[in-house]
Amino acid sequence: MPAGIRDKVAIIGMGCARFGERWDMDAPDLMLEAFTEALADAGIDRDRIDAAWLGTFFDEQNVGKSALPLSMALRLPNIACTRVENLCATGTEALRGAVHAVAAGAADIALAMGVEKLKDTGYSGLPERTKGTFEDLWLPGSTAPGAFAQLGEAYAHRHGIAIADLKRAMAHVSVKSHANALANPKAHIRRAITEEDVLQAPPIAHPLGALDCCGVSDGAACAIVATPAIARELGKTPIVTLKALALAASNGVEMGHASWDGAHTPTTRLAAARAYAEAGLADPAAELDLIEVHDCFSITELVLMEDLGFSAPGRAPADILDGRYDRDGALPCQVDGGLKCFGHPIGASGLRMAYEVYLQLTGRAGQRQIPNARLGLTHNLGGIPNRNVAAVGIFGHLDG
């Protein structure tokens, strides 16, 4: 077993742009907005950054290929810059690059930036894109909502739940996230909704309606990570460290083997198990103070509660309706409003999740503050249920 990264890397600063339809901002502008906040938070000179990772997905929509857009937007001092992409898990992937560099001793201080400028397409929803020369010839022309929507019928069938009842639990997921975002000035959507609003919203892809789907937004978020020694030297208190950062990638089983039931993400279960082991969590549901998961669609969050081990199989709908994951529940989920209210600028989301956890762990989450927050989890899912990368991050205090 590798030694791992637990407590080897500290976050010394983070920034997050205001997510939304930033018609007057392009990707470099968004990067600067997040970076200036992070730099000020870290309290270091820009030239102390040894290496940088750029996470962005739609390069043809956004900025060009390579990590040059990051180096040029921030005028970094000709350091090593790398672009990474892992579909919607890109943000966490960028963080992982920076964290590994510091853990390996290849960098003392590293930057991870996630950015996505989605609102230059001129139409709603994610941009149309090719899936590949062969795959375009046989895969259905699915959209993101359609791909995730399939979890609905499969989950209902697997656990013997009526779709109408499932939709009520899904609605609660969205209602809860909207309520949380009211306290977040950086969220795109800050508007209270009711269960009825969600159930009556126009259909997008059965069983998802418009309010079961996260928005399409522009945004950027970044993290500056360093060794715990540097964090101490900078006077950081408390020192937030990575306890684990685990990934698991599909290898085709869900796409092509009959063993997948269509109602869960095996990759999440694997990544979570690895993360909990590395972080030393015996009872994650009890030990975690908050969770930020990949709620691209309400049904996704519902399924993830079981995949992350917080609800027993088939019990997520009941737990959700009981308020277990509400702000004042046993395990607050999407305290910042989630993808639902921030939207999903693909490259940025994983880092936006980390941003909320970081603020909570440093006691700076203002109205959203969870008392005594010491341990937080982020879950970032790139792809679709049929093939995806799951990334689970666990953040805590150096001495906790």
Add this chain to the structure above:
Amino acid sequence: MAGILAAAVHVPRRRLPRAVLADAHGWSMPPGRPPPGARAIAAWDEDAITLAVAAARALGPVAPPESVTLASTTHPFADRLNAGVVAAALDLPDHVEAADAGGSLRAGLTALARALRAVRPGERALVCAADTRPARPGSPAEAQIGDASAALLVGSEDSLADCIGHAVVSADFVDHYRAAGAAADYQLEERWVRDEAVARLAPLALQRLLGPHGLTPADIAHAALSFPSPALARAAAKTTGLDAGSEAIHERIGHAGAAHPLVALVGALEAARPGDHIVVLGFGQGVEALLLRATDQVTNLRPTLAPALANGVEDGHYTRFLAQRGLIDFDWGIRAERDLRTAHTAAWRRARDLLAFVGGRCPRCGTVQFPRTGACVNPNCRALEPQEPWRLADSHGTIASFTRDWQATHPDPPLIYGNVRFAEGGNALMEFADSVDTELAVGQPVAFAFRIKDRDQRRDFTRYFWKAVPAAGSIA
């Protein structure tokens, strides 16, 4: 003596009632009763190639043919062998000869006659005919035309009906015409066609056909008449002395173009008893005639026309029909702007996967998977070994998940797709066809159909693949 070994038709699921057309166009004509019945309309993802494949597959398990012919006046390609695509979809070996036939509304009959003459003892010929003929909105043809196909397997052993005669009266009679590339037919007055073509040529063709056998029209138990309208078919019957029989095909499907003679023949075969004489008359720049005699095997024919006449789903969405045919400049939305350029090198490399729905089978653990790769998908195997080709087209599946996607751009919204589990194992994410007005449920059985995947409008290239269709009997 060559004969028919197997026969089947395929008719698209939807039927556009003629009353809907009359209602839409009523403003342009004096009040009157609309013609009865409905016409079959191909789905957006059906064309003459897919219809032909469907009819050929409806034959059921048959001995493989040495040749395939696709007769049509609406071949999707003027230069890309359409019958070759049919052969690929049927996964026929590469020594099979494929050829297209066309040019007239009797092209299906011409192709059948040629196959009957040319097929060698011990060999078989597959003759397919299919048409999705265009018509201008408001034209009589719009209501008369129906989209359909037929497939007949021809050979010399164990036939359902033997061919015992063939005759033709050729005549460049322009009752209607369609120039190459034209959007619709130009149709002349039916009374003139009736008096100068049908009344003169049909009796002459029948006489040439029956004379050498000493038969009269009274000896003919079933007449399969292919004339562009019911009135012309009645005129043919009256002037030849043949029994016109039922007008059900015209009434519930329409005139199926180059396929009509063969569709009518299938109808005659379904009604025939051993020993019955059958005459097929096909009209189109002359009259062509075929004489057959049903054998004892004819009662073994599994009906495909009778169910098609009885079933079919009424569809009154006329503007949807017009939009899908490009007859109105419908706004399909910005997502439809996506460029669908084909990487032909990739398409050729994977031709068998795509056209014949062939996946792979791991030689080590036997797991069937799509697509075929060099690495087994079974998590307990994952062998890095080339897989054996495994055809999935004739398999069945069940729905493991599904959704109706309204965000996706699609000619017949919503786009419906889901995970389909194959009976022999494995699964694939597939589009569902013929499912917009169908109840779907996890666990529901599906069969597979060869359909248009999409069309690159910019470069006029149609791409084909297989889709899941809720199995017969599960349609709500």
